[in-house]
Amino acid sequence: METILASAAHLIEIKLLLAALAGVAWGILGGALPGISPSITMALLLPFTYTLEPGAAIVLLASTYIGAEYGGSVPAILIRTPGTNAAAAAVLDGYEMNLQGKPGLALGISLYSGVVGSLFGLAMLILLSGPLASVALAFTPPAYFALGVLGLSVIATLSGESLVKGFIAALLGLMVATIGTDPVAGSNRFTFGSPDLLSGIAPVMIMVGLFAMSELLVQAGSKRSSEKAAIRTRLQFPGLKLAKRIAFPQALGCIIGTFEGAMPGAGGTVASFMSYNEARRWSRHPEEFGKGSPEGIAAPESANNAVAETALIPLLAFGIPGSNSTAILLGGFLIHGIRPGPMLFQRSADVVYSLYAGLFTAAIALLFIGIALLPLCIWLVNRPHYYLSAFIYALILSGIYSIHNSLFDLGVMITAGVIGYFMKMFRFPFLPAVLGLVLGYLMESNLRRSLVLSGDDLGIFIDDRISLFLLSLALLFVAGSLGRRFFTFFKQRKFSAESAKTEGK
Amino acid sequence: MAGGLLTLLLGSVYLYFAYKIRPSALADTMGAGGVPRVYGWLLVGLSVLLICRSLYEYWRNADRKAMTMEWKGQGIKTLKAAGLLCFGIAYLLIVDSLGYLLSIALLLIGVAIYRGAPIGARLVITGIGGAISLWIIFAVVLGVHMPPGVLETLGL
Numbered sequence: 311m312e313t314i315l316a317s318a319a320h321l322i323e324i325k326l327l328l329a330a331l332a333g334v335a336w337g338i339l340g341g342a343l344p345g346i347s348p349s350i351t352m353a354l355l356l357p358f359t360y361t362l363e364p365g366a367a368i369v370l371l372a373s374t375y376i377g378a379e380y381g382g383s384v385p386a387i388l389i390r391t392p393g394t395n396a397a398a399a400a401v402l403d404g405y406e407m408n409l410q411g412k413p414g415l416a417l418g419i420s421l422y423s424g425v426v427g428s429l430f431g432l433a434m435l436i437l438l439s440g441p442l443a444s445v446a447l448a449f450t451p452p453a454y455f456a457l458g459v460l461g462l463s464v465i466a467t468l469s470g471e472s473l474v475k476g477f478i479a480a481l482l483g484l485m486v487a488t489i490g491t492d493p494v495a496g497s498n499r500f501t502f503g504s505p506d507l508l509s510g511i512a513p514v515m516i517m518v519g520l521f522a523m524s525e526l527l528v529q530a531g532s533k534r535s536s537e538k539a540a541i542r543t544r545l546q547f548p549g550l551k552l553a554k555r556i557a558f559p560q561a562l563g564c565i566i567g568t569f570e571g572a573m574p575g576a577g578g579t580v581a582s583f584m585s586y587n588e589a590r591r592w593s594r595h596p597e598e599f600g601k602g603s604p605e606g607i608a609a610p611e612s613a614n615n616a617v618a619e620t621a622l623i624p625l626l627a628f629g630i631p632g633s634n635s636t637a638i639l640l641g642g643f644l645i646h647g648i649r650p651g652p653m654l655f656q657r658s659a660d661v662v663y664s665l666y667a668g669l670f671t672a673a674i675a676l677l678f679i680g681i682a683l684l685p686l687c688i689w690l691v692n693r694p695h696y697y698l699s700a701f702i703y704a705l706i707l708s709g710i711y712s713i714h715n716s717l718f719d720l721g722v723m724i725t726a727g728v729i730g731y732f733m734k735m736f737r738f739p740f741l742p743a744v745l746g747l748v749l750g751y752l753m754e755s756n757l758r759r760s761l762v763l764s765g766d767d768l769g770i771f772i773d774d775r776i777s778l779f780l781l782s783l784a785l786l787f788v789a790g791s792l793g794r795r796f797f798t799f800f801k802q803r804k805f806s807a808e809s810a811k812t813e814g815k
Numbered sequence: 816m817a818g819g820l821l822t823l824l825l826g827s828v829y830l831y832f833a834y835k836i837r838p839s840a841l842a843d844t845m846g847a848g849g850v851p852r853v854y855g856w857l858l859v860g861l862s863v864l865l866i867c868r869s870l871y872e873y874w875r876n877a878d879r880k881a882m883t884m885e886w887k888g889q890g891i892k893t894l895k896a897a898g899l900l901c902f903g904i905a906y907l908l909i910v911d912s913l914g915y916l917l918s919i920a921l922l923l924i925g926v927a928i929y930r931g932a933p934i935g936a937r938l939v940i941t942g943i944g945g946a947i948s949l950w951i952i953f954a955v956v957l958g959v960h961m962p963p964g965v966l967e968t969l970g971l
Contacts, residue, residue, distance in 0.1 A: 527896035696928075
C-alpha cells in the first residue's frame with residue numbers, strides 16, 4: 311500500500327507523464343517495423359536519455375518496451391510479418407482474421423489484451439520486486455560476486471543453442487569491462503595510451519552497436535517482403551460477448567507471461583507461444599485456432615505485455631537483466647549512475663516509484679496511443695525499406711555522437727556493430743555479452759574485495775551462506791543444462807542408429 | 816569452427832596484453848592483471864573446446880551437404896554488409912570537414928541508393944528532408960553541438 315501511495319504521488323509529474331507517452335509512442339512505431347526489435351527500439355533511445363532526469367529516462371525506456379510489444383503485432387496481423395519475435399504468435403490467428411476481412415478487430419483484440427497484460431504485469435512487479443530486494447539487502451561482497459556468477463551462468467545456459475557459445479559471449483563482455491582502470495588500484499588496463507579509453511567503454515556504445523548496428527548490417531544482405539498493409543484499416547474493440555470469451559485466455563497469458571518474464575533468459579517469445587498452446591488446450595473451440603480465433607490473439611498478446619513488466623523484477627531486485635530489452639534498461643540506469651539491485655530500493659526509491667507511476671501511465675496510454683498511431687504505423691510499415699534503413703543508420707550515428715560529441719564513440723559503436731554481425735553469423739548470443747559488460751566491474755571489484763577481506767582465502771565464498779547458495783544454484787543450472795544436452799545428444803544418436811537399422815532392413 | 820578460431824585468436828591477443836599489465840604497488844594479491852588473465856585463459860580454453868566440438872560434429876555428421884548449404888550465400892551477404900559499413904566509416908571521415916547537415920544528407924542518400932532506392936527527385940528530397948529533421952531534433956531541440964563544417968559560414 312505504501313508503495314502504491316508513493317508511486318501515485320508521481321502521477322502528477324508532467325515530465326514523467328510525457329516520458330511515458332513518448333516512450334509508448336516510440337515503442338509502438340519501432341515495434342511496428344519488422345527487423346526492429348524492442349531492444350533495438352530502446353537502444354536507439356539510449357543516447358537521448360543522457361539529457362533527461364533519471365526518473366524520466368527510465369520511464370521513457372520502460373514505456374518503449376511496453377509500446378514495442380504491442381507494436382510488433384501490427385505488421386504481424388496486417389502483412390504476416392511480425393515486427394518483434396514475440397509477435398510471431400499473433401501471425402497464426404491475427405493474419406487469418408485479416409484475410410477474413412476483420413483486421414481492425416484483430417488489432418483491437420491485440421491492443422486490449424496488451425493493456426490487460428501490462429496492468430497485470432505491473433501489479434506483479436510492484437508486489438514482487440520490493441520483497442525480493444529486501445532479501446538481497448543481506449548481500450555481502452562474496453554474495454554480490456556469486457550473484458554475478460549466477461546471473462551470467464543462467465543467461466549463458468538459456469540464451470542460444472550452445473552452452474559454450476553462451477559462456478564465450480559472457481567472457482567477451484567481461485573482457486570489454488576490463489578496459490580502462492582497475493577497480494582496486496586504479497591501474498590502466500588495455501588503454502594503449504589512448505585517453506579516450508581511460509574511463510573504459512560505456513555500455514551504451516556496445517549495446518547500440520550490438521543490437522542496432524549489427525541488425526542493419528544483417529539486413530543489408532537480406533531480401534524484404536513486398537506485401538503492403540491496407541491503408542484504411544480501423545481499430546475495432548471486442549464487444550462484451552467477445553470480451554468475456556477472451557477473458558480466460560488473457561488470464562492464462564498474464565500468468566504465463568508473469569512467470570516467464572521473471573525468469574531470466576525466457577522472454578516474450580517463449581511466453582507468447584506457451585500461452586498460445588495453453589489457450590488452445592483449454593479452449594472450448596480449439597479447432598478455430600490457426601483459422602482466426604480471437605483467443606489465439608488474446609493469449610499471446612497479454613503474455614508478451616505481461617513479460618514487458620515482470621522482466622523488470624530480476625533487474626530491479628537483483629540488478630540482473632533477464633532479457634535483451636532489460637539489459638538496455640540497465641544501460642539507462644547506469645547512464646545516470648544508478649545501479650539496480652538490492653540497494654536500489656534504499657538509495658533511489660524515488661526512481662523506482664517514478665518507474666511504477668510511469669509504467670501505469672504507459673499501460674493506460676497504450677490504449678489511446680495505439681488507436682491514434684495506427685494510421686502512422688500502417689504508413690511506416692508500407693515505407694520502402696531502403697529509406698527506413700538509411701534513416702535508422704543516420705539516427706544511430708547522430709545519437710551516439712550526441713552523447714560526448716566524440717567521433718571515437720562512433721568508432722567504438724561501429725566496431726561493436728561489426729562484432730555483433732559476426733556474433734550473429736556464428737550464432738553467439740548477445741545477452742550474455744551485454745550482461746558480462748554491465749556486471750564485469752561489479753563482479754571483479756567484489757571478488758577482489760572478498761579476497762582482501764579473507765586474506766586471499768577462497769573459502770570466503772563457501773563460508774558466506776548466501777554466496778554458497780547462489781554459487782550452488784549457478785552450478786546446478788550449468789550441470790542441468792549440460793545434462794539436458796547430453797541426454798538429447800544420446801537420444802538423437804540412438805534414434806539415428808535405429809533409423810539406420812530399419813532402413814537397412 | 817570459424818567462430819572458434821576467431822575467439823581463440825582474440826583470447827590469445829587479450830592474454831598477451833593481459834600479461835603486459837604493469838603491477839601496482841597499491842594492488843591486492845590478485846593485481847590489475849589477475850582477472851584479465853583468468854578471462855583470457857578461459858576464453859582460450861572454451862575456444863579450443865568449440866573448435867574440437869565443431870571438428871567432431873563435422874566428422875560425425877553424414878549430412879555435410881546440409882552443413883555447406885547453411886553457409887551458401889554468406890560471402891555475398893557479408894560483402895553487402897561491408898558495403899553498408901563503409902558508409903558509416905566514410906561518415907566518420909567526412910563529418911568534421913563537411914559538417915553534420917551535409918554529411919548526414921549524403922549518408923541518407925548514399926545508403927538509400929545502396930539498399931535499392933531508385934535515383935530521382937524523391938530520393939534527394941527525402942535525403943535532404945531527413946537531414947534537416949535530424950538536425951532539428953539534435954541541434955535545435957536537444958541542443959547538441961554538431962560539427963558545422965562548411966556550413967559554418969551560413970551560421971548553421
